[in-house]
Amino acid sequence: MAISITTPLTKEKVRMLKAGDEVFISGEILTGRDAAHKRLVTLVNEGKPLPVELRDAIIYFVGPTPARPGEPIGSAGPTTSYRMDAYSPILIEQCGLTGMIGKGERDNSVVSAMKEHSAVYFAAIGGAGALIAKSITAAEVICYEDLGPEAIHRLTVNEFPVVVAQDSFGNSLFESGPALYRKE
Numbered sequence: 001m002a003i004s005i006t007t008p009l010t011k012e013k014v015r016m017l018k019a020g021d022e023v024f025i026s027g028e029i030l031t032g033r034d035a036a037h038k039r040l041v042t043l044v045n046e047g048k049p050l051p052v053e054l055r056d057a058i059i060y061f062v063g064p065t066p067a068r069p070g071e072p073i074g075s076a077g078p079t080t081s082y083r084m085d086a087y088s089p090i091l092i093e094q095c096g097l098t099g100m101i102g103k104g105e106r107d108n109s110v111v112s113a114m115k116e117h118s119a120v121y122f123a124a125i126g127g128a129g130a131l132i133a134k135s136i137t138a139a140e141v142i143c144y145e146d147l148g149p150e151a152i153h154r155l156t157v158n159e160f161p162v163v164v165a166q167d168s169f170g171n172s173l174f175e176s177g178p179a180l181y182r183k184e
Contacts, residue, residue: 004159008056009099011118017164019171023122024159029058029101031153033079036144037087044094051143052152055096060124062101063149064139073139073155077129078103081121089113101162105174115170122162123173135160 005013007027017023030052032040043050061081065074081102088106091097092113099119100106103126106114114121124132138156145151166172 007058009058009120010056011098014098014118014120014168017120017167018169019164019167019173021164021167023162023164025058025122025162026158026160027156029060029099029155029157029160030054030142031062031064031151031155032059032084033061033063033150034083034087035147035150036152037084037091039144040095041087041090044090050095054091056098057096058099058101058122059091059097060101060155061103062129064133064153065129065149067139071133073133073136073153075129076133076136076155078124078126078132080104081106085110092117092119105172106166111166111170111172114166114168118168120164120168121166123165124162132161 002022002024004024007029040050061079061084062076063079064076067073079102081104085107088100088110097119101122101124103123106121135157136155137158139153141151142154143152
């Protein structure tokens, strides 16, 4: 069964999601990769204000390609999430980040922060960036423009397709999926 959610992604919404759920996200999400994450965490560590509000937000780990004329964005496929593992716990714990989208497993520090602070990790389909981009109706750079495609963008999405890979209860599709396959 597919679940539709609209941002902001509150902790109450997060707690309704279970590993393996198919989800369609509508509303606004942010983008950011490792360079942007490093800058955000540096500001947090220095006690300085962030250039973007992360409370109840979703960050999509993507560096989109340039948009074709008349399109809001180019290809927008997920990047491997482990590069953000050093930064995500701080953004979850101290900034209220509740959702992340990428590909691949997260490390134990991220999973612990997700459990303790009610956050969720969604997986998007790697290699399907052109298809995923069809659910993005608007895109604007909101900070770190000097990072090019890795700048933080605000995306407006409509029925953005993801799967709950790791939920706020510590359940992981990366564990349950293979276990189910082995049983069958």
